[in-house]
Amino acid sequence: MSSQTHEFKAEVAALLNLVTNSLYTNSEIFLRELVSNAADALDKARYQALVDSEFAGKELEPHILITIDKQAETLRIEDTGIGMTREEATQNLGTIAHSGTLNYLQEVQRARAAGEVTEASELSLIGQFGVGFYSSFMIADEVVVNTLSGKPGSEAVVWRSKGDGSYEIEPGQRQTRGTSIELKLKSDAKEFLDRWRVEGLIKRYSNYVMHPIRLRVIDEQGEDKDPEPKQINAAAAIWAQSTSELEDSDYQEFYKHLMGGFVLPGDEPFARLHFSADAPIQFHALLFVPGRAPADLFQEDRKALQLYARRVMVMENCDTLLPQYLRFIRGVVDSEDLPLNVSREMLQEHKSLAAIRRQLTRKSLKLLAELADEDAEKYAKLWNEFGAVLKEGLHTDGGQRKELTELLRYRSIADDEGGLISLAAYVEAMGEDQKNIWYIAGPDETALRNSPHLEAVRAKGENVLLMSDPVDEWVLQSLAEYEGKAFRSVTQGELDEPAEDDDADKDDDADKDKDDDADKDDDADKDKREPSPIDPLINMAKVVLGARVRDVRASKRLTESPSCLVDPAGGLSRNMERILRMAQPGTKVGASPRILELNPDHPFVAAASKISEQNKDDPRLPEWVEILHDVAALAEGTVPDPAGAARRFVNVLTQVAADESHGSAD
Numbered sequence: 001m002s003s004q005t006h007e008f009k010a011e012v013a014a015l016l017n018l019v020t021n022s023l024y025t026n027s028e029i030f031l032r033e034l035v036s037n038a039a040d041a042l043d044k045a046r047y048q049a050l051v052d053s054e055f056a057g058k059e060l061e062p063h064i065l066i067t068i069d070k071q072a073e074t075l076r077i078e079d080t081g082i083g084m085t086r087e088e089a090t091q092n093l094g095t096i097a098h099s100g101t102l103n104y105l106q107e108v109q110r111a112r113a114a115g116e117v118t119e120a121s122e123l124s125l126i127g128q129f130g131v132g133f134y135s136s137f138m139i140a141d142e143v144v145v146n147t148l149s150g151k152p153g154s155e156a157v158v159w160r161s162k163g164d165g166s167y168e169i170e171p172g173q174r175q176t177r178g179t180s181i182e183l184k185l186k187s188d189a190k191e192f193l194d195r196w197r198v199e200g201l202i203k204r205y206s207n208y209v210m211h212p213i214r215l216r217v218i219d220e221q222g223e224d225k226d227p228e229p230k231q232i233n234a235a236a237a238i239w240a241q242s243t244s245e246l247e248d249s250d251y252q253e254f255y256k257h258l259m260g261g262f263v264l265p266g267d268e269p270f271a272r273l274h275f276s277a278d279a280p281i282q283f284h285a286l287l288f289v290p291g292r293a294p295a296d297l298f299q300e301d302r303k304a305l306q307l308y309a310r311r312v313m314v315m316e317n318c319d320t321l322l323p324q325y326l327r328f329i330r331g332v333v334d335s336e337d338l339p340l341n342v343s344r345e346m347l348q349e350h351k352s353l354a355a356i357r358r359q360l361t362r363k364s365l366k367l368l369a370e371l372a373d374e375d376a377e378k379y380a381k382l383w384n385e386f387g388a389v390l391k392e393g394l395h396t397d398g399g400q401r402k403e404l405t406e407l408l409r410y411r412s413i414a415d416d417e418g419g420l421i422s423l424a425a426y427v428e429a430m431g432e433d434q435k436n437i438w439y440i441a442g443p444d445e446t447a448l449r450n451s452p453h454l455e456a457v458r459a460k461g462e463n464v465l466l467m468s469d470p471v472d473e474w475v476l477q478s479l480a481e482y483e484g485k486a487f488r489s490v491t492q493g494e495l496d497e498p499a500e501d502d503d504a505d506k507d508d509d510a511d512k513d514k515d516d517d518a519d520k521d522d523d524a525d526k527d528k529r530e531p532s533p534i535d536p537l538i539n540m541a542k543v544v545l546g547a548r549v550r551d552v553r554a555s556k557r558l559t560e561s562p563s564c565l566v567d568p569a570g571g572l573s574r575n576m577e578r579i580l581r582m583a584q585p586g587t588k589v590g591a592s593p594r595i596l597e598l599n600p601d602h603p604f605v606a607a608a609s610k611i612s613e614q615n616k617d618d619p620r621l622p623e624w625v626e627i628l629h630d631v632a633a634l635a636e637g638t639v640p641d642p643a644g645a646a647r648r649f650v651n652v653l654t655q656v657a658a659d660e661s662h663g664s665a666d
């Protein structure tokens with residue numbers, strides 16, 4: 001087949017434009033990207049040779065050769081990897097493998113224009129996303145790829161492009177399996193013809209690539225200075241070395257390699273776990289808890305642990321080695337006991353992996369628990385990054401519930417600075433009279449801290465956990481109690497009642513039974529209610545508010561505010577309803593009427609009650625009742641009719657002003 005010219009897909013053209021025009025400050029990353037592609041190709045070849053008996057080039061020694069050609073002013077990165085067929089070259093080098101890459105680049109460009117991105121933060125983002133093959137156009141006027149696939153019957157192809165919107169593809173001459181990528185360096189990129197510059201970059205970014213990387217230099221006269229090119233990377237399986245042989249700096253270097261080459265100051269890992277196991281399965285593991293949550297923590301194709309079998313990488317991202325709720329952990333697992341010549345799908349199912357996973361899970365949780373014990377400050381940072389993910393485990397992994405429960409941390413009203421508290425510390429600080437672990441849940445922590453619902457509990461000197469993470473109440477459904485103390489919401493039921501029926505609390509379905517339960521509890525409440533001095537106002541309020549409230553009653557939880565809205569005991573909390581609606585848009589869950597509680601000791605409530613007692617037809621009463629309802633809704637940010645509420649407030653203020661000017665006129 002002869003030479004053919006193809007246009008790049010639109011997104012590649014856009015990417016190239018961004019790469020050549022915005023990323024010049026970090027142009028050196030191209031070498032790491034190309035070396036990492038070459039290493040991937042070598043891993044793939046090694047694996048393919050094991051599973052496909054027809055695969056060509058089995059005799060080739062896996063390695064990467066970098067050639068600096070000072071005479072031709074080119075840099076070549078060559079591997080004896082899997083190679084590409086014509087179709088693969090068209091597909092892989094003509095389109096963008098990761099859709100996220102383009103979005104990321106656009107974001108960098110936008111943020112740069114707005115002055116929000118520093119060079120360092122951009123570098124760390126590149127490390128996370130990888131700009132890939134196209135980064136070569138940052139430093140090259142032309143890129144020529146010579147490749148031969150190991151697939152039986154493949155023909156060599158040459159792919160070339162100037163990065164200007166099109167590429168050419170034609171038959172090639174390459175005789176051995178693998179790929180060479182030749183870069184015709186731009187005039188301002190001649191620094192990459194310098195041996196020390198290139199060697200330094202390899203040591204910095206690619207030292208732990210598990211294949212030998214060799215460097216060869218051809219001088220200005222075309223003379224080969226290194227007929228036997230020397231290896232410039234360590235290529236060591238650090239995880240298989242004993243901990244006593246390794247220094248902290250070795251781990252730091254390896255972590256950097258694992259994270260794509262960049263770790264910003266302050267983002268160093270929170271903890272690491274390096275161990276080898278012999279029975280029942282032999283394996284080495286080197287795991288890190290990263291110092292910062294990655295951008296892809298909640299994405300399907302996020303980075304996971306690398307799986308090696310006898311030093312051969314068999315899976316770049318093996319997400320079966322740890323449960324989902326530990327998905328933020330990064331590292332390497334290498335086992336002698338895994339079969340190499342099976343498909344990835346079969347490997348994922350292999351029973352050894354389940355055994356490794358059990359050990360890794362147990363040890364990882366222990367590592368976190370130790371960190372929490374030894375360095376509360378560091379653990380608090382870790383919790384802020386990964387707490388939301390860890391909490392998922394309480395729902396999904398009953399076997400580790402105890403360990404996970406001890407890892408939970410909450411902010412609480414006892415600490416205005418936002419410090420975290422464990423459940424153990426909470427229970428430890430409980431007074432003799434306190435029966436429950438109090439919490440308040442809602443979307444906004446500041447609103448929670450200021451909530452009127454806390455008043456009586458706070459006045460008694462009891463602490464309340466603040467739960468502003470959407471998963472918090474879900475977690476409580478699988479927890480229900482800690483050390484025999486039930487979790488109780490300060491916004492639900494009567495505060496001095498014992499904990500409600502657990503079953504009703506645990507059920508997260510807003511089904512009919514649940515509502516019936518809540519009704520039952522509520523009716524029971526009504527029957528045994530003591531008479532209150534504000535009963536006249538309560539009766540009046542029930543008439544004025546009608547179906548908008550489930551009930552009106554005198555409050556035992558308010559000491560300062562005049563009113564608040566509470567959820568019935570045993571029913572779904574307002575926050576939970578909100579979360580269910582978010583999780584299942586269009587569902588009918590929620591907005592069920594709530595209970596209005598009035599504070600008998602508040603002067604406004606007392607005055608309103610006195611008026612209702614003396615003259616239940618007083619024209620001010622309906623508006624005052626509405627105001628008490630408005631104030632309660634306002635405190636939690638759920639006023640149904642803001643304009644109406646504002647009008648009512650102004651009416652009262654106008655009245656106060658009129659009374660005042662009367663008073664001063666007298």
Ligand SMILES: Nc1ncnc2c1ncn2[C@@H]1O[C@H](COP(=O)(O)OP(=O)(O)OP(=O)(O)O)[C@@H](O)[C@H]1O
Pocket residue numbers: 033037038041079081082083084092093097098129130131132133134178179
């Ligand atoms: N040296 C090589 N040998 C064989 N295939 C290669 C080589 N270099 C690149 N490729 C192919 O081209 C594809 C695109 O490479 P590119 O670097 O753009 O993305 P990637 O490596 O898949 O992603 P990332 O760089 O984000 O990890 C690769 O997935 C691979 O299939």
